[in-house]
Amino acid sequence: MAVVVLRIAKIVALWTLLVVIALFFGIPLVWLVLSAFDPNASPEFRIPSTISLRNFMLLAEPVSGVPPLMWIVNSAIISTLVATIVTITSILAAYVLTRYSFRGQGAMLTAFIVFRLIPPLILALPIMILYRSWGMMDTIHGLVLAMSALILPFTMMIAESFLRSIPVTYEEAAMIDGCTRLGSFLKITLPLAAPGIATIWLLSFVTSWSQFVLPLMIIKTPSLMPASVGLQFFFGEYGRVEYGKLSAFSILYSLPVLIVFLTVQKYLKRGIAGLVSR
Amino acid sequence: MPSIERLKDMLLEGTGARLLILPALALIGIFVVFPVIWNIYISMTNYALTGPRARAYEFIGLENYVRILRDPSFYNTLRVSFMFTVFSAIIGQAFLGLGLALMLRAKEPEGVLGKITKALKITASILVFIAWIIPEVVAGYAWSAITSKGGLISMLLGINDDVYVRYPFETIVVANIWRGTAFSMILFTAALEGIPQYIYEAAEIDGAGPWYRFRHIILPLISQAILVDFILITIWTYGVFTMPFMIVGPSGQGGVAQIWTLYVYYDAINVYEVSYAATAANIMFLIVLAMIIVYLRAIGYLKKW
Numbered sequence: 001m002a003v004v005v006l007r008i009a010k011i012v013a014l015w016t017l018l019v020v021i022a023l024f025f026g027i028p029l030v031w032l033v034l035s036a037f038d039p040n041a042s043p044e045f046r047i048p049s050t051i052s053l054r055n056f057m058l059l060a061e062p063v064s065g066v067p068p069l070m071w072i073v074n075s076a077i078i079s080t081l082v083a084t085i086v087t088i089t090s091i092l093a094a095y096v097l098t099r100y101s102f103r104g105q106g107a108m109l110t111a112f113i114v115f116r117l118i119p120p121l122i123l124a125l126p127i128m129i130l131y132r133s134w135g136m137m138d139t140i141h142g143l144v145l146a147m148s149a150l151i152l153p154f155t156m157m158i159a160e161s162f163l164r165s166i167p168v169t170y171e172e173a174a175m176i177d178g179c180t181r182l183g184s185f186l187k188i189t190l191p192l193a194a195p196g197i198a199t200i201w202l203l204s205f206v207t208s209w210s211q212f213v214l215p216l217m218i219i220k221t222p223s224l225m226p227a228s229v230g231l232q233f234f235f236g237e238y239g240r241v242e243y244g245k246l247s248a249f250s251i252l253y254s255l256p257v258l259i260v261f262l263t264v265q266k267y268l269k270r271g272i273a274g275l276v277s278r
Numbered sequence: 279m280p281s282i283e284r285l286k287d288m289l290l291e292g293t294g295a296r297l298l299i300l301p302a303l304a305l306i307g308i309f310v311v312f313p314v315i316w317n318i319y320i321s322m323t324n325y326a327l328t329g330p331r332a333r334a335y336e337f338i339g340l341e342n343y344v345r346i347l348r349d350p351s352f353y354n355t356l357r358v359s360f361m362f363t364v365f366s367a368i369i370g371q372a373f374l375g376l377g378l379a380l381m382l383r384a385k386e387p388e389g390v391l392g393k394i395t396k397a398l399k400i401t402a403s404i405l406v407f408i409a410w411i412i413p414e415v416v417a418g419y420a421w422s423a424i425t426s427k428g429g430l431i432s433m434l435l436g437i438n439d440d441v442y443v444r445y446p447f448e449t450i451v452v453a454n455i456w457r458g459t460a461f462s463m464i465l466f467t468a469a470l471e472g473i474p475q476y477i478y479e480a481a482e483i484d485g486a487g488p489w490y491r492f493r494h495i496i497l498p499l500i501s502q503a504i505l506v507d508f509i510l511i512t513i514w515t516y517g518v519f520t521m522p523f524m525i526v527g528p529s530g531q532g533g534v535a536q537i538w539t540l541y542v543y544y545d546a547i548n549v550y551e552v553s554y555a556a557t558a559a560n561i562m563f564l565i566v567l568a569m570i571i572v573y574l575r576a577i578g579y580l581k582k583w
Contacts, residue, residue: 017377043424093303246419
């Protein structure tokens, strides 16, 4: 009897803890969803009396002269460019890093770890200063280049470990059959690395999609802004915030990230696990 | 002039192919390495965001560094950053993440009870995960809203005011725990999965209690993961900008919650003292660099192990 009571007490304790944790992590998210569908949204946590899509509809109408949906389109354009640049350059670099050996290679890999861990603000400040004299302030290409460089050390490490896991012997066999060195890489290794390449593209897409500091420092014109900084215009003067529209916008803006992470989830967990068992 | 054939050979075979690394190196060189160096130069000038010192600035040597080391607001931001990192990363994220990982792998009983346990586990871990992946500005907005006057948190605390104004430091600490716990949870879950089941069973048969098992079996086996986790989340938390920026603003509610990233932003953008901001950023960068070196040492040590 005592054993049964103890076991039930244990289960109840575990449930209580899990519920408390779920509430702590869930409340801000649930509030976000509830207020997005609430035409009279406020910071208050409540079930909307009428559920409507009005907040979402209003996103097509201008805020500070720009329809908020345009910020999402801008984000899509910027992130697509960044992801494509980053994927191509990191695959090329990883090809050299895994297929050739040269002096300073170890130092280079160490440097990438350092670059990957530098807080973005440390770079955003001097980049802003440099862009002011290079005439690259407030330009999409300026933002895309800086963002690509910020993400590159991270994707390069992923690309490197992916290409390293594919044996060079496949390429060597193709070369014996008369393929050129690069040809064998393009025809044999690249298709094998396709899932890895897709992962790199998606991860760099969402990283740039969520990036805030760089566009905050570089882009000043509302119509050029990506969603992360365009969002500030929902905060009106004197602390008045348009909660309903902002929540609706936040949900639209978060959706691509959620979708991508659900697809690459397994790989991500393996990557983090790789930090402990090398 | 080399023929097309020769060019193709150079590019596709042998040494020429190594040049394919150049686009990546150029990007990183121009937009990562050069800015870091440029920041050092700017910190030795009197460059400002607007006004005459924006157009014609002068080299002033180490003046900014002398000034900042006598500036009480700089010591304030150092202290706030340190406390923020300790409370939010080590005490918050790491412990909550480890606790969650242990809970997630707790054995589920048979039948309905087990199904409920499993559903709760999945719900909790999905919410922790979503908090980690949504864009930082969205997370910052949600937290600033629920800690506003009339929001759930102020109701719970019985405060008729903005919680982030009354308790700015506590708000950004808790918000950042909320944001970053998932990483520790996933890392520790992976580390715990790496422990073979028979070790637990053997310990249980030998009569080891739960605390003994945790202290003498689990803890030593995941010590590598703990080391890696502590260092990484410390580096990341130290560099956090966006969420605190959204919640307490660049002034950090009059300095109370002004972590160094806010301090740098505030100096550069709000009071136009860009070179002073660069000075602060450089000193803070040295601290990050020291932490990164510790990390490199640690993973080097783990590899040999």
